[in-house]
Amino acid sequence: MSRIVNKTELVPNIHEMLVEAPQIAAKALPGQFVVVMADETGERVPLTIADFDRDQGTITLILMVVGTSSRKLARLRAGDAFHALLGPLGHPSEIEDYGSIIMVAGGVGTAPIYPIARALRDKGNRVITIQGARNRDLLFWRDRMAAVSDEHIITTDDGSAGRKGLVTEPLRERLAADNGKTIGCVYAIGPTIMMKCCSDTTRPFDVRTIVSLNTIMVDGTGMCGGCRVEIGGETRFTCVDGPEFDGHLVNWSTMMARQRIYHTSEQCSLTRYLDEVSTS
Amino acid sequence: MSAVNRQQRTPMPEQDPATRARNFEEVPLGYTPEQAQQEAARCLNCKKRECVAGCPVEVDIPAFVHLIAESEFAAAARKIKETNALPAVCGRVCPQESQCESKCVLGKKWEPLAIGRLERFAADYERMNNLVELPEKQPPNGKKVAIIGAGPSGLTVAGDLILLGYGVTIFEAFHRPGGVLMYGIPEFRLPKAIVESEVDYLRQLGVRIELNQVIGRSITIDELTEDLGFDAVFVGVGAGLPYFLGIEGEQLGGVYAANEYLTRTNLMRAYRFPEYDTPIVKGRTVCVLGGGNVAMDAARTARRLGAEHVYIVYRRSKAELPARAEEVHHAEEEGIIFKLLAAPLAFEGNGDGMVQRMRCQEMELGEPDDSGRRRPVPKAGCEFTIETDLVIVAIGGGANPLLTKSTPGMELNRRGYIVADDAGKTSKPRVWAGGDIVTGSATVIEAMGAGRRAARAIHECLSG
Numbered sequence: 001m002s003r004i005v006n007k008t009e010l011v012p013n014i015h016e017m018l019v020e021a022p023q024i025a026a027k028a029l030p031g032q033f034v035v036v037m038a039d040e041t042g043e044r045v046p047l048t049i050a051d052f053d054r055d056q057g058t059i060t061l062i063l064m065v066v067g068t069s070s071r072k073l074a075r076l077r078a079g080d081a082f083h084a085l086l087g088p089l090g091h092p093s094e095i096e097d098y099g100s101i102i103m104v105a106g107g108v109g110t111a112p113i114y115p116i117a118r119a120l121r122d123k124g125n126r127v128i129t130i131q132g133a134r135n136r137d138l139l140f141w142r143d144r145m146a147a148v149s150d151e152h153i154i155t156t157d158d159g160s161a162g163r164k165g166l167v168t169e170p171l172r173e174r175l176a177a178d179n180g181k182t183i184g185c186v187y188a189i190g191p192t193i194m195m196k197c198c199s200d201t202t203r204p205f206d207v208r209t210i211v212s213l214n215t216i217m218v219d220g221t222g223m224c225g226g227c228r229v230e231i232g233g234e235t236r237f238t239c240v241d242g243p244e245f246d247g248h249l250v251n252w253s254t255m256m257a258r259q260r261i262y263h264t265s266e267q268c269s270l271t272r273y274l275d276e277v278s279t280s
Numbered sequence: 281m282s283a284v285n286r287q288q289r290t291p292m293p294e295q296d297p298a299t300r301a302r303n304f305e306e307v308p309l310g311y312t313p314e315q316a317q318q319e320a321a322r323c324l325n326c327k328k329r330e331c332v333a334g335c336p337v338e339v340d341i342p343a344f345v346h347l348i349a350e351s352e353f354a355a356a357a358r359k360i361k362e363t364n365a366l367p368a369v370c371g372r373v374c375p376q377e378s379q380c381e382s383k384c385v386l387g388k389k390w391e392p393l394a395i396g397r398l399e400r401f402a403a404d405y406e407r408m409n410n411l412v413e414l415p416e417k418q419p420p421n422g423k424k425v426a427i428i429g430a431g432p433s434g435l436t437v438a439g440d441l442i443l444l445g446y447g448v449t450i451f452e453a454f455h456r457p458g459g460v461l462m463y464g465i466p467e468f469r470l471p472k473a474i475v476e477s478e479v480d481y482l483r484q485l486g487v488r489i490e491l492n493q494v495i496g497r498s499i500t501i502d503e504l505t506e507d508l509g510f511d512a513v514f515v516g517v518g519a520g521l522p523y524f525l526g527i528e529g530e531q532l533g534g535v536y537a538a539n540e541y542l543t544r545t546n547l548m549r550a551y552r553f554p555e556y557d558t559p560i561v562k563g564r565t566v567c568v569l570g571g572g573n574v575a576m577d578a579a580r581t582a583r584r585l586g587a588e589h590v591y592i593v594y595r596r597s598k599a600e601l602p603a604r605a606e607e608v609h610h611a612e613e614e615g616i617i618f619k620l621l622a623a624p625l626a627f628e629g630n631g632d633g634m635v636q637r638m639r640c641q642e643m644e645l646g647e648p649d650d651s652g653r654r655r656p657v658p659k660a661g662c663e664f665t666i667e668t669d670l671v672i673v674a675i676g677g678g679a680n681p682l683l684t685k686s687t688p689g690m691e692l693n694r695r696g697y698i699v700a701d702d703a704g705k706t707s708k709p710r711v712w713a714g715g716d717i718v719t720g721s722a723t724v725i726e727a728m729g730a731g732r733r734a735a736r737a738i739h740e741c742l743s744g
């Protein structure tokens with residue numbers, strides 16, 4: 001169990017892993033995540049369950065290479081097993097009929113957005129997706145996203161695909177044009193700064209906005225308090241109370257500061273790891 | 281051998297404070313066989329055996345001590361194991377001064393027998409000389425028991441039931457078994473190799489351990505009994521919910537709950553970063569909030585991670601410190617400074633989201649509260665600040681609701697702990713519980729005692 005069945009590099013530095021995990025696949029719901037360890041000395045890394053196949057007993061993980069832990073995970077190949085894999089963790093997304101819904105996916109945020117969008121569409125929502133990336137080469141799962149969207153908007157920072165600019169621009173336009181108030185909810189998942197900007201964008205329109213926070217975690221079961229965030233002035237744990245929260249209630253500045261806590265250590269770890277890999 | 285010294289205990293050698301404050305190796309070094317025999321000879325082999333009554337699992341103290349005096353070290357270990365499956369652990373971490381040793385007759389006039397040290401000696405001797413023998417098991421009885429949580433309570437249930445012929449599977453959320461023994465209590469008090477060898481012993485007996493299984497999420501209790509064919513379930517998931525103070529600045533980097541700080545260090549081995557990948561904030565000036573054993577463990581860990589100044593900030597005075605006297609003493613020896621009668625008001629950051637300063641209120645002792653301890657009250661107009669770059673909140677915790685919330689039909693008390701009778705029976709059919717998730721944070725040996733009673737009750741129920 002927890003063997004990697006298949007691995008592909010979708011775009012530079014973003015990997016798709018198909019993992020044999022029948023027990024997790026049987027339970028997984030959109031919005032949930034797993035915790036994985038690459039090896040015995042590794043960190044416990046949370047990754048979204050980007051897809052699951054109950055019949056095949058597999059889950060799909062999307063991994064973006066950032067520092068040491070994600071690099072270690074990216075080095076695993078088909079046939080290898082994780083040192084640890086547990087889940088599904090976190091609350092599943094609430095799949096309701098909102099009428100129309102806008103799903104904003106930034107970068108690797110496409111991974112969590114995809115299964116949620118699919119479930120919401122199956123529920124009867126009209127799904128408008130806005131998929132953003134820095135440039136064309138970093139866009140992945142365009143076909144999958146198109147397949148679960150009634151309308152599929154692409155943005156890139158440099159205009160190499162879709163519309164040039166940030167995801168917040170079409171988001172604002174759509175909301176401004178929504179006179180009939182048919183858009184009942186906005187999902188925004190991606191880099192923290194993008195989720196914050198999307199929440200700022202939707203605030204004047206008073207539309208419910210859900211974000212999925214990627215705080216630093218250890219256990220993933222509510223035991224350590226490391227993943228805490230301030231939601232509407234109260235301390236909540238992302239791993240058990242989230243990971244989805246109302247974007248208008250998140251204290252973004254403390255959230256972002258907490259993501260930087262280990263910045264120096266992470267650099268040190270990465271330098272050491274790259275040295276080790278290059279000499280091995 | 282020289283004449284028996286009934287007055288004083290045989291000292292146990294320790295690492296020197298200055299050296300040990302910079303390493304993670306165990307502080308007390310253990311008795312040599314000669315020292316153990318010398319100490320064992322002090323025992324009066326009393327008829328009334330008051331010491332035994334002071335032990336939550338009733339270890340046959342005079343008998344095992346006598347075997348040590350007779351140089352029958354491995355037999356002594358086996359004697360202890362008749363009622364205590366984890367003697368190497370208990371000999372190290374039991375609060376003996378309030379349990380077995382508090383009742384020892386020698387202690388009425390002189391120093392009590394060093395029961396914990398002797399227990400540790402016997403267990404270490406047996407393990408280090410590869411003398412551990414597997415006891416006889418009853419033939420398989422075809423019944424299966426699921427145990428949730430591989431802490432001391434769950435390990436005890438497993439050890440008892442496997443010998444009675446049950447098929448036993450432990451489900452543990454973490455990637456390493458042991459519970460608080462693995463992620464909470466630091467290496468320098470309880471080497472993890474010892475916990476591992478105790479767990480290996482259970483594996484050799486045939487206990488299955490399924491790691492990375494968060495019951496309530498991966499599998500529910502109802503699925504264990506209804507779909508997976510378990511005849512009974514024991515819940516020993518510990519307390520495991522950290523409390524924060526709810527004051528300003530708690531979100532700052534460098535402010536940890538003790539659970540996270542200790543888990544990063546012990547379970548994830550951040551003290552060996554970057555060899556291990558999990559990082560930890562290393563403060564130069566560290567404030568630990570709280571006065572219990574967990575606070576002492578956190579403070580001593582911070583010291584070993586290189587802190588220059590480590591403060592224990594506690595609201596009451598030294599007399600009210602809930603930590604064991606030995607822990608306080610060890611902390612003081614290692615240069616930990618006690619800032620008593622002080623309570624935190626707020627944390628201030630450095631502009632980059634990391635803690636830089638703590639504002640505190642001076643306190644004084646007022647009237648006794650419900651617990652009989654004098655209540656700390658703020659001293660008007662007396663505030664002060666401490667410059668600090670690492671704060672560890674060790675003010676206790678509560679019941680983690682992850683499992684209990686996903687388990688219909690199990691009665692909880694007002695504070696979220698599982699309601700169970702003395703034998704561990706819960707309101708849910710076929711489900712027993714014990715340890716910290718029933719009593720709130722207690723001790724290793726009490727959790728083991730609860731496990732023993734539950735194992736007995738499960739056996740009675742399933743064999744009746």
Ligand SMILES: Cc1cc2nc3c(=O)[nH]c(=O)nc-3n(C[C@H](O)[C@H](O)[C@H](O)COP(=O)(O)OP(=O)(O)OC[C@H]3O[C@@H](n4cnc5c(N)ncnc54)[C@H](O)[C@@H]3O)c2cc1C
Nearest residue numbers: 046047048062063064067068069070214215216217259266
């Ligand atoms: C619920 C959740 C779901 C996630 N889903 C995905 C996903 O599907 N795909 C994906 O590529 N990434 C996902 N992440 C983020 C992923 O966990 C981090 O990118 C990864 O841990 C980075 O580790 P690193 O050592 O490579 O980078 P580092 O160099 O250690 O860190 C880079 C940044 O990653 C974050 N990070 C570091 N350590 C952790 C940690 N233990 N837990 C969480 N974040 C950390 C911090 O913000 C840090 O500054 C998710 C995070 C959460 C909380």
Ligand SMILES: Cc1cc2nc3c(=O)[nH]c(=O)nc-3n(C[C@H](O)[C@H](O)[C@H](O)COP(=O)(O)OP(=O)(O)OC[C@H]3O[C@@H](n4cnc5c(N)ncnc54)[C@H](O)[C@@H]3O)c2cc1C
Nearest residue numbers: 429431432433453459460495517518715716722723724727
């Ligand atoms: C830092 C610290 C120091 C201590 N020092 C001492 C000491 O010196 N002496 C002493 O006697 N006592 C000490 N204690 C207290 C003692 O460790 C506990 O009372 C004891 O460990 C409780 O045992 P338990 O079996 O109830 O649970 P725990 O030891 O808490 O173990 C519970 C296990 O269950 C697992 N679990 C939790 N939820 C789930 C789930 N949903 N599914 C599967 N598994 C799950 C956990 O991961 C854990 O491994 C200390 C405690 C701490 C925190």
Ligand code: SF4
Nearest residue numbers: 335339370374379380
């Ligand atoms: S188990 Fe603990 S309380 Fe009992 S005899 Fe041993 S050290 Fe004392």
Ligand code: SF4
Nearest residue numbers: 323324326331384385
């Ligand atoms: S009370 Fe003390 S002296 Fe008497 S049997 Fe127990 S340990 Fe020995």
Ligand code: FES
Nearest residue numbers: 220222224225239
């Ligand atoms: S990761 Fe430890 S409480 Fe959430």
